[in-house]
Amino acid sequence: MSDLLSTLRRRVELADGAWFLPGAIAESAPDLLAAINFVASVSPFRTLTTRRGGRLSAAMTSCGTHGWHSDRSGYRYLEDDPLTHRAWPDMPTLLRDLAGRVAGEAGYPGFVPQIGLINRYAPGARMGLHQDRDEPDLSAPVVSFSLGLTARFLFGGLERDAPTTSVVLEHGDAVVWGGASRLAFHGVSTVRPGHHPLTGAFRYNLTFRII
DNA sequence: CAGTTACA
DNA sequence: CCAA
Secondary structure (H helix, E strand, O other): OOOOHHHHHEEEEOOEEEEEOOOOHHHHHHHHHHHHHHHHHHHOOOEOOOOOOOOOEEEEEEEEEOEEEEEEEEEEEOOEEEEOOOEOOOOHHHHHHHHHHHHHHOOOOOOOOOEEEEEEOOOOEEEEEEEOOOOOOOHHHEEEEEEEEEEEEEEEOOOOOOOOEEEOOOOOOEEOOOHHHHOOEEEEOOOOOOOOOOOEOEEEEEEOOOO
């Protein structure tokens, strides 16, 4: 897609500093799936536990300098994958470049992601409202890509009780939130059964962060 | 509280 | 399904 057309693409502001970019990464979807498969071949998808013994329904893996992890010690970023006891896979150049481009389209120029967290949702999986607050550097936005099955994305405010707005995230969509929305609560409703020609019975979400 | 569960 |  040309730079001209990408500058003309539709943008919807969900909240102050939070942008929904429909179709922003659609053209790169096959290459993104290949990148996901590479990451998972080094650091496989795994199901994480919460501090109190619950289990996250979305399977996760990471790439880049650190990976996001949760267990009985809580949430944190780790330099090494506790599953493989080795470094997380390098972030594929395509992911870094695409996340930077999409951040720029949302008004956050110069974004060079350090970490890519990949969430895999089978039908029935969900993600409760939460904040991305494990990053010491909150000046950078969070960039999110959606691939495969559709899901309803909930975007709230700075307190858990604040009302949420929702958008349906489809294959190829992106969301970027930063600035006044950087610590906004967000989540994903239960993914419904379905089939996607590229991803089969899965939804993939990639979130790019700087810590 | 990125969770599950009990009950109106 | 929502409140806790």
